[in-house]
Amino acid sequence: MRRLAGAIVAVAALVACSSPPDQPLKLDGNLLTVDNRSNQNWTSVEIWLNSYYRVTIPSLLAGGRFTVTLDDFVASQGQRFDLRRMPVRDLRLAAKLPDGSPIEIKKEFSANTLVDAFKGVGGKR
Numbered sequence: 001m002r003r004l005a006g007a008i009v010a011v012a013a014l015v016a017c018s019s020p021p022d023q024p025l026k027l028d029g030n031l032l033t034v035d036n037r038s039n040q041n042w043t044s045v046e047i048w049l050n051s052y053y054r055v056t057i058p059s060l061l062a063g064g065r066f067t068v069t070l071d072d073f074v075a076s077q078g079q080r081f082d083l084r085r086m087p088v089r090d091l092r093l094a095a096k097l098p099d100g101s102p103i104e105i106k107k108e109f110s111a112n113t114l115v116d117a118f119k120g121v122g123g124k125r
Contacts, residue, residue, distance in 0.1 A: 025091055025107040030083050034066040034093060042095035042103060049073045050090050053081040060095070 025047075026033045036042055042060045049055075053073035060066055070088070073081040091107040 023107060024105050025093060027088065027091070027107070030070045032068050032070060032091070034060065034068075036060045036062060036064050036066075038062055040097050042097065045093065045095040047073075047093050048091070049081055049088065050086070053079075 024035050024037060026035065032047070034045075034047065039062050041062050043058065045057045045060050045066075047055045047057075047068070049070065053075050055068050055073050057066060070081050070083050075081075089109075091109075093103075093105040095103050097103055
C-alpha cells in the first residue's frame with residue numbers, strides 16, 4: 001500500500017512539473033513547425049502569415065509534422081516575407097478535415113512569444 005501511495009505521489013509531482021504541450025503552430029526564429037496532433041488528416045492546408053503571405057501543402061497526415069522557413073511564405077504578387085524587415089503579427093492555419101468541414105487554428109502571441117521569435121534572427125524589436 002505504501003508503494004502505491006509513493007507511486008501516486010511521484011506521478012502527481014511529475015505531472016505538476018511538466019511543461020504545457022507545445023502549440024500546433026510553433027515559431028522558432030525563422031522556422032515554423034506545424035504539428036497535427038489530431039487523429040484526422042488535414043487537406044488543402046494553407047498557412048497564412050500576417051494575412052498576406054502564404055504557404056500551402058496538399059495534406060498533413062494525422063500525427064504528422066511540417067516545417068517551413070518564414071522566407072518560404074509568398075504574397076500574391078511574388079514578394080517573400082523577410083523577418084529581418086517585418087514583424088510576425090498574425091499566424092493562422094486553414095484546412096479541411098476528411099468530412100469536408102473546415103479547421104482553423106490561430107496562433108496566440110504574447111509579448112514574450114514575439115521576443116522569442118526574433119532571437120538569433122537580427123530582427124527589430
